[in-house]
Amino acid sequence: MSLLFNEQEIATDKQGYLINFKDWHTDLAQIIADKDQLVLTEQHFEVIRFVREFYLTYNTSPAIRALTKAMKAEFGEEKSSSRYLYRLFKEGPAKQATKYAGLPKPARCI
Amino acid sequence: MSMLHLVRTSAFQTSDFQQCLNVIQANDTIVLLDDGCYNLSHDLWQQALSKIALPALYIVEAHAQARAITIDKEKINTLSLDALMTLICATEKSVTWQ
Amino acid sequence: MSQAKKSVAIVNASAPFSTANAKDSLDVALIFGSYEQAISLYFQGDGVYQLIPKQQPEFIQQKDFLKTLAALTFYDIENIYVCQHSLTERGLANDFSIENVAVLNRVEFSKSLHQHQSILRF
Numbered sequence: 001m002s003l004l005f006n007e008q009e010i011a012t013d014k015q016g017y018l019i020n021f022k023d024w025h026t027d028l029a030q031i032i033a034d035k036d037q038l039v040l041t042e043q044h045f046e047v048i049r050f051v052r053e054f055y056l057t058y059n060t061s062p063a064i065r066a067l068t069k070a071m072k073a074e075f076g077e078e079k080s081s082s083r084y085l086y087r088l089f090k091e092g093p094a095k096q097a098t099k100y101a102g103l104p105k106p107a108r109c110i
Numbered sequence: 111m112s113m114l115h116l117v118r119t120s121a122f123q124t125s126d127f128q129q130c131l132n133v134i135q136a137n138d139t140i141v142l143l144d145d146g147c148y149n150l151s152h153d154l155w156q157q158a159l160s161k162i163a164l165p166a167l168y169i170v171e172a173h174a175q176a177r178a179i180t181i182d183k184e185k186i187n188t189l190s191l192d193a194l195m196t197l198i199c200a201t202e203k204s205v206t207w208q
Numbered sequence: 209m210s211q212a213k214k215s216v217a218i219v220n221a222s223a224p225f226s227t228a229n230a231k232d233s234l235d236v237a238l239i240f241g242s243y244e245q246a247i248s249l250y251f252q253g254d255g256v257y258q259l260i261p262k263q264q265p266e267f268i269q270q271k272d273f274l275k276t277l278a279a280l281t282f283y284d285i286e287n288i289y290v291c292q293h294s295l296t297e298r299g300l301a302n303d304f305s306i307e308n309v310a311v312l313n314r315v316e317f318s319k320s321l322h323q324h325q326s327i328l329r330f
């Protein structure tokens with residue numbers, strides 16, 4: 001499986017996650033999201049960038065609880081509640097945001 | 111609150127048993143099983159005897175017999191596999207050293 | 209006491225890279241954390257080598273899972289204890305890759321560990 005981006009083939013797994021997180025680019029996020037028929041807004045991007053930063057710092061994709069707790073410190077209560085995040089990413093914020101951020105799916109499923 | 115320590119490795123090979131003795135408390139119980147049975151002839155067993163009263167020191171008899179380990183009743187009590195199961199089920203807290 | 213009764217302790221007793229124990233242990237801890245189950249981490253014996261700063265596992269083609277230790281706080285894992293005796297034995301200073309680690313002497317370490325009902329050792 002692969003995506004076409006800037007005339008380059010980017011390898012993905014069956015579910016659309018990038019094989020190599022280093023292939024990611026901000027503009028690639030929307031192309032990945034196209035497959036889910038989702039138009040990314042700045043609110044989505046706040047989460048996507050945060051998740052990517054988390055991965056680069058801690059070498060793991062955050063599960064939902066860790067994500068909300070870590071985001072709370074940076075964005076405050078309102079923008080880190082799981083309700084808010086689920087409204088943005090209906091299939092599950094940790095699962096979906098990591099995909100658009102070019103990261104592996106969180107191993108610990110939720 | 112007493113704790114059951116299940117020792118499964120030989121102190122001649124690993125430091126598991128030494129670490130067990132480092133955290134053990136006077137009213138805990140020790141069971142030697144599998145290769146842990148070899149600890150009966152290790153110097154550390156004297157440390158075990160000095161920390162824990164004899165009635166709370168056990169070796170699984172079948173595991174000792176399988177290894178031709180001579181059991182000195184002054185140093186340890188024997189436990190059948192059934193009795194081991196009963197002991198584990200009756201224990202609220204346990205840790206396996208392996 | 210009733211709170212301590214239900215809690216689970218993980219004892220890390222292996223050095224980080226030559227077996228999968230340390231990585232497995234961390235995975236288990238994060239799963240407990242994700243499900244809001246209280247868990248305490250203990251480092252004893254060669255397990256203390258997991259906390260040494262500036263390790264570079266990429267030199268031996270391993271993923272740097274030790275970086276994940278710094279994220280434990282986001283999983284509500286805040287009770288982290290290290291055995292002073294094990295550090296001394298290995299000539300290690302109380303200098304760790306993560307913050308908020310409590311170094312306990314042998315008696316305190318034993319006492320703290322005895323508060324837990326379930327102990328998983330890796």
